[in-house]
Amino acid sequence: MFNNLNGSYQIDLLKNKLGFDEAFNYKEEPDLKAALKRYFPQGIDIYFDNVGGEMLDAALLNMRIHGRIAVCGAVSQKDVSKPRGLYNWLNLITKRIRIEGFLQNDYLHLYPSFMEHVISNYKEGKIVYVEDMSEGLESAAAALVGIFSGKNVGKQVIRVAHE
Numbered sequence: 001m002f003n004n005l006n007g008s009y010q011i012d013l014l015k016n017k018l019g020f021d022e023a024f025n026y027k028e029e030p031d032l033k034a035a036l037k038r039y040f041p042q043g044i045d046i047y048f049d050n051v052g053g054e055m056l057d058a059a060l061l062n063m064r065i066h067g068r069i070a071v072c073g074a075v076s077q078k079d080v081s082k083p084r085g086l087y088n089w090l091n092l093i094t095k096r097i098r099i100e101g102f103l104q105n106d107y108l109h110l111y112p113s114f115m116e117h118v119i120s121n122y123k124e125g126k127i128v129y130v131e132d133m134s135e136g137l138e139s140a141a142a143a144l145v146g147i148f149s150g151k152n153v154g155k156q157v158i159r160v161a162h163e
């Protein structure tokens with residue numbers, strides 16, 4: 001899910017640093033259904049959806065029987081005045097797919113044990129994350145604008161001061 005400027009670098013990062021088997025740039029794939037078929041020829045067991053719209057539709061078509069979809073976000077549908085419908089809904093029936101949304105707020109009580117788990121896994125090198133650090137409050141506006149054009153690599157963070 002990356003822009004053309006950083007595309008190949010980010011694909012390399014996803015595959016070689018973060019351990020994904022495959023990655024592609026959605027902006028370079030004119031046919032998302034064909035792209036998913038190419039990257040996942042056996043089909044998809046579990047799809048974590050942050051995108052919605054056309055990507056979710058392509059995923060529905062490429063799910064395996066008894067596949068599961070966890071719906072976290074729908075970033076492609078930010079403009080709520082122009083919602084995009086789903087055309088491959090029938091796959092839920094024919095493939096007996098389960099789809100369910102969730103909200104992090106429902107699980108706030110688990111935050112302390114989540115932190116414990118994540119910190120110990122991070123220390124053991126089992127969890128890797130990437131931050132895009134901008135220095136100084138004066139860089140905040142440009143960093144914020146950059147998020148909307150895919151300029152950041154990893155979570156955009158503004159360092160206001162060194163402790």
Ligand SMILES: NC(=O)c1ccc[n+]([C@@H]2O[C@H](COP(=O)([O-])OP(=O)(O)OC[C@H]3O[C@@H](n4cnc5c(N)ncnc54)[C@H](OP(=O)(O)O)[C@@H]3O)[C@@H](O)[C@H]2O)c1
Pocket residue numbers: 001002003026050051055071072073074075076102103104105147148149150151
């Ligand atoms: N369920 C919950 O409790 C929960 C909690 C937090 C967030 N969310 C949701 O989760 C989603 C992701 O949040 P985030 O903080 O990770 O957002 P983020 O940091 O802004 O990242 C959004 C990512 O989506 C990509 N993207 C944008 N449009 C796309 C499209 N049409 N197709 C494919 N990829 C696209 C962007 O890539 P480019 O920049 O290269 O376009 C970027 O990598 C949001 O929809 C947010 O509302 C849900």
